Amino acid sequence: MRELSFTVAAREGLAEEMARDETVFVVGEGIGERGGNFNTTVGLYELYGPERLRDTPIVERGFVGMCTGAAMTGTRPVVDFMFLDFILDAMGELINQTAKIQYMSSGRLTMPIVLRGCIGIGGASATHHSGNYYPIFAHLPGFRVALPSTPRDAKGLLKTAIRSDDPVLFLEHKSLLNTKGPVPDADADELIPFGRAAVRRAGGDVTVVALCLMVNRTLEAAADLAHDGIAVEVIDPRTVAPLDVDTILESVRKTGRLLIVDEDFAPAGIGAEISAQVTERAFDELDAPIRRLNGLQTPVPYSPPLEAALVPTRERIAAAIRDLVAE
């Protein structure tokens, strides 16, 4: 299989969908001729011109509301926020309008809109360019939330997102953008379904659910622990709304132990939800309390040593797994 970077793979997915369906258009700041701050649209303006690669003024609320109206009337907008942090200016539109209109119209209107942006802590981006925010959207009825961790998933999940008639948050961790991995040929037209977790590594001693960038870190930690005879099963949910709890339960029934690793905050987060659901459905099969390892709950600081203090590392993940296995 070809090796592509995360960014190139996602861009290929967007390009394929734009070629396939001429109602798909992109809006954002610098996504036209410039090709996007994160190279999300390089080469597409030349093919599709300004109406489908629409550079906007700096009006996040405005273009989200506009794209909500567009999605109700026959087109399929892809909103490129650059940094997801900028979505916060549009939260009223998203929560009160975008996510609710299918329901309020009793299913007679659809809402095919993709909201994409870069997330994550790293690179001394500081607090206005490091947000994760996905638990907010997973909490609310109406949204789908995709958190790809590999180039193949980035492409396949983005294609699914664009073809979906629901509002989809498609979130790309900045530290994943240049990572490489195998991606099927363009003519494979691979769509990765929502709500289906991937088992990234099989193992019988402990289950670790890891999100987004944490999948890679956990796989590194799992490789380290294998030398000590600890067999870790690593699960990547790929989407947190819908959340594939069945795959997690199947693993927990085998291992009896569960750790959830998430760069985002612990309180009211995805790990809390997974923990609650597993406890409700498989309490008797647990051999130890469910553990979480999260980023610290704080605005993100700038200085590298402060920033690094926030995020679970390979070593901290390995230590958390050891502790859990020893319970």
Add this chain to the structure above:
Amino acid sequence: MHAAAEVADHTGLELDKNRLLALYREMLLIRRTEEQLARSYQKGDIPGACHTYVGQEAVAVGVCARLRRDDVVFSTHRGHGHALAKGVPPREVMAELFGRATGCSRGRGGSMHLFSPEVGLMGTTGIVGPNILQATGAGYSFRLLKNARVSVGFFGDGAVNNGAFHEGLNLAAIWDLPVLYVCENNLYATEVAFGAATRNTDVAERARGYGMAGVAVDGNDVLAVAAAAEEAVRRARAGDGPTLLECRTYRTRPHAEGMRDGGYRTPAEVDDWKRRDPIAALRARLLGSGTADEEEFAAVDAEITAIVADALRFATDSPYPDPATATAHIYSDG
């Protein structure tokens, strides 16, 4: 008091007798439906909010008379009039306010969330502002799809100091989108006088700041509204861009049913506007010009009375939605 700026006159709109009577009929349908809703509210038959459109009928009717069925309307919390004028059956409006399964939103919406995409009513809204942006987006779709449809956003004076107004109008102007922005300036947002909310109470004049056409009309004159809308719709369909149309009008009932209506305006002011009633004005005009006679108006009145009575019966007799469907339609697959 409305701003002193020049109000466009409406010479030039040629309408035959049938169309003139249709305007009258539509306005009367809204008035009688609203009056029935107010009575039903007082009886306790409407479980939620009810903002009536009484006094402003000429705006919805004048604008929607110039639209095609496949043009779209994005309305406000005060949206019953827009819904009826766009063609939502009175039965479905009434049943929705009664919370019934047969309502235009199947009981999910009530007064502030009327949806009927089949006739181009893309929603009323409980939040002031977003519909301006959505109307802009429909304009974007129509431009991209090259289909010559037009999008209309209705909103009150209360919305024009909100960021959605600024962002939406600016986007439509830079891309020449086929959108008609209709500000129904009824002088108050709930109980806040427009003059207390802005230094410049001339809404139409703001269009110049965005580089788009701006027109102010007497919003109680349905022919003036229709003429201005005709020009704006023509401009939009021709690809010549959006228009801001300020219709100067007044709501003669309280902000919402069940609210007191004192303190912020005087009874004399309300009475003064009641004398400028848009429905009575059109009737007097058509009688005066000999276009229609008393008998014809009596026939329309009887027809509307029967339609509203039928809508009420329909709403009262309709079932409530099945509680098992409370979470249906959150997502497109069910």
